[in-house]
Amino acid sequence: MPTVIALDVSLSMRRRGSMIGNEYSPNYESLTRHQLALHGINTLLHYLQVNSKLEFVSVIAFSSLYEIICPFTRDYEGIRGKLRIIDECDKTFIEGALHGVNNVIMAEWGNATACQVILITDGNPGVGPMSLGNSLNSLNSLNTQDATPFPLPFPYPGKLSIVCIASQQDPSLQIGLPLYQRLADLAGSDSIVLVPDSPLSKHSVMTCFQKLAEANYVSFQGYLKCGHLGSRILLSPAPIVMTLMTNIMKAYARLHRLTVENMAALCMLNNEWYGFIYSWADTKKKSNLMLTVLEPGSDIVPWLGNFSNLGPLDTVKSSPVSFPVRPTEKRSYTQNAPSWIRQVGLQSDIQKILRHARKLPDKTQNFYKEVNRLRRAAASIGFIELLEGLACILERECTLLPPNLNPDCTIQMGHVASMIRKPEFHELRYNIPPARTKFQPGS
């Protein structure tokens, strides 16, 4: 998952961090907190280089403002180069830094990508307007409507790791720790606060970052099985474990290599939990297998039906199958049921009846189909007023017909007008039948 390293570059980071021996002793070490932080970052980058090459890393430096030192990249060497040219600035402003982190992540990855945020500071929460204590206090006051919301919790699935480059005995760290912990609690998702072991040294900082890396960048290994065939696999990025039941992923995959067939394999991740594996190729002739993890359950993709109803093609030669699987019930938009909530719907239904009426006796079937459709719909919602209205409009229509029209028009319309007023046709089951005339086919 993408990582943002937010490095405190306030003046206080230039204080001496470690002092071991004196300049004449062989293990002499005298480094500023900033230098220690860089050792830590390099440890992390080294770990990624060896174990998790696909992670994107961005570095931002922050003081009262923030600056993107390096946008997201997998070029860890490039990051190292840029780390060497960071200048010191004024004072620490953690809230601002987190806003910066959020901006960087949201702009690049949106709100759906899980990210790691590693905030490196000197363990001094500061005092006054930009201090961490002040930020957290303003969080409690309710008049936050005008200001931008507090950057935590992250608007994306994010984990915050705060590393304080400070000696365990540092008095300001003792004040700061509860505040940092508060931040971690706000961030949620197992966010943590880390302080290197005592005494503070290059070694303890590097150990601290090594642990951080080992905990946060666990590669996801699994075994993909297809009958008696199988292979070890590595999932990258590691899927976010959503449920308790994921221990070791056992994938009973249908297939191993799908490049040639343009197909996807359904694989079983766990009991009642499935995914799809398919070939994924970029333009550079690199191909790979992609795993799509579906939500747990066996009835997840509506048009495939329940996965437990899937079977081999050859056993079903006798019973025809429909693909895609259609729902047992049609949706309203495929049913053409009348809807008179808006006046237009009602008008177009009546218009249709009158249009067919003028073409009688040819359109007898359509005419009665539409009449009965309207009659049924009106009856089911008790819209008796409409039936009376239709009777009136049909009766008036009879008087308006041009003389050259078939006399059956008048007869049928008059027939419907009288029938539709009768209470028995206010029941759903009785359709109004056409009047028998010499113009009707079969008469």
Added chain:
Amino acid sequence: MYPANHKTIFVLDHTPYFGISTESPLEFDFLKSRGQNLIPLAPVCKSLWTTSVEASLEYCRIVWDLFPTGKLIRFVVTDRAAYVLNSWSPLQQNLNHASIMNGTAILGVPTKTPEPGEDYSVIHGLRVAIETLNECSEIQHEKRTSLNENTNKLINRGRVICITSARDNSNMKNLENIFLNELAQENKNALSSDHLIPVDYCHLVILNIYPNNIESQVTSQGPREVSSFLTVEVHSIKASSLHSKLSHLILSHYDLASTTVTGIPMKEEQNASSSANYDVEIFHSSAAHTAILKGNPQDSALIKTFRRFEEGSEYETVTLKWCTPRGCSASEMQNCTAMYRITPVDVNSRPSSCLINFLLNGRSVMLEMARKAGGKTISHLLAAHGGEIFIHTLSTARSVLEDPPSISEGCGGRVTDYRITDFGTLIRNNILVPLKRTSTSNTDGLVEKMRSRLERHTKYWPMTFSRTLMFNLKHVYPLPEIMVKDELTTEEVLQCKQIIFSLLGLEAKHEALPLPNIGGGRGGKGVRREEHYRLLWDEIETFLKHHANNSAAHAEVLNCLLEIRNKDEKDKVELDQALRELDSFGKEDGTARVSVIRATTDSPMSPPASVSIPLAKQLHKGNIAGSKSLLDIWLQRSAPKERKPDFHGRISSEGLKAKLYPNLKEVGREPREAMLEG
């Protein structure tokens, strides 16, 4: 986990008052323009009853379009008594089911002549509504009766939407108090019942409607927690606004969002030669918008617009622009992160049905979102699958899947001679299709069956050409395809035998095996040719043994092969077995192979481990097997067979092995005869 929208009950007032007109005339006489001397028709008005039935059915339409399962709605009609129109059964949860529409049709228009002495009241309906809430839905029943430890944690939530008309606020308050008391009482009853469950939480929504020409004495009230298990809200509205009120409320009841697809080019109804742009509003789960609305606030402000209703109720709709579909290459494809059903708000309007038909005909529509910084991003896709329309949320951000390494850099390493075409055949032979659900018992073991089928198809399946001889030879086909079947016809058995005999014929004619893939075609003479045949026969035997247990017919094919081989070279089998064990001794491949064979056939007489060693290596000069001269082989064959008794000792041990080969003890020469019986 237990949402209040799992169970909803509409209580429809059917008392005589609801027969009155809404006094909201409908313009259905559109012929006015035709002439001056037209007799004007009296305007048509819906009754309060018609309005409430229509609006509640529309509510159902939206819910069931979007959530075909799990969101249950029941209807209770109330006048002198309460009438329950449908049950919680999933079969009665759709508008096509006769129960609801028939029910309202049979009840008809509320009576104009009330029976004296009868108590026409909405209270009957509310009481029955609570009783129905006490009934378990199927899902609840399942949860309740499951032997899971969470059983007692089932929380019964529900919503009652009552469309009625009250005189004034005190009347409304009274209604609310009665409901609260009834709820408490029914919960007590439910506790002492086996099949009823108490209501843990109820959301009562009262829609007080009145004709347009009346001022109501009832005032609207926002949601109030009347008790820990009851929240009440009252909306007092003109009957003509009922539908818009409900379609506003439905958004919060089911956490829906509205999208307006704008700029849909459509031919005009009157003038087909010109086209104009139309908008269509759709509803769907609000989660379809999280990605864009939780993103850049300025962008989301830009795409949000408000729809205003008569009664001052308003809601947000996200405006997305129609993108005329065009071809799209794989590299331009965006990841789909989520997918939800949609339904048009105005189902029968011309623009709606135009969009719907476009999608149902199999085409898809990209939706474009405007960005504050200028430019546009495709954020959604509308497409139909199996007669249902879905909105797909597309990822607009950078993907972490960018530039993945090639699979050859992964665990398996780089291998160039995979049997790709054969694997394609394996894939095609194991394609999954949706089967008709004939009966539940029939499909129960389908997944298991499919897995065992796949295991059968891959029982003996060398991944690369260098690890197999038989799959390199056209002559062997279609033997492998036939043998993986679970049943064989007599013809197929015959066909397999013929293949074996024709191979035997080739060997007899001293013809070299054409093995282009492993370079065996050239100079296949002498030792090499014989060695090829020996390895081939061994491999076929291995293959057939893996499948011998499929059926008696499968075993018959194996026996045919064994008979031929035994006849020809009687002692050879055991000897070669021993030799090969020696050969593979100490090689990691070989040991792995042996364990696999043991696991699958459970026999010490299992086929030789020849295939375990890459064939190319075996054939390579200087290798142990390849460098053997005729003399070496002869010497080895005629060498004393000390190892043999060792085998007998193992075979005659108690247990399954002894059962499988009973003849072995007596004869010792025809052990394979026993395979059939085993």
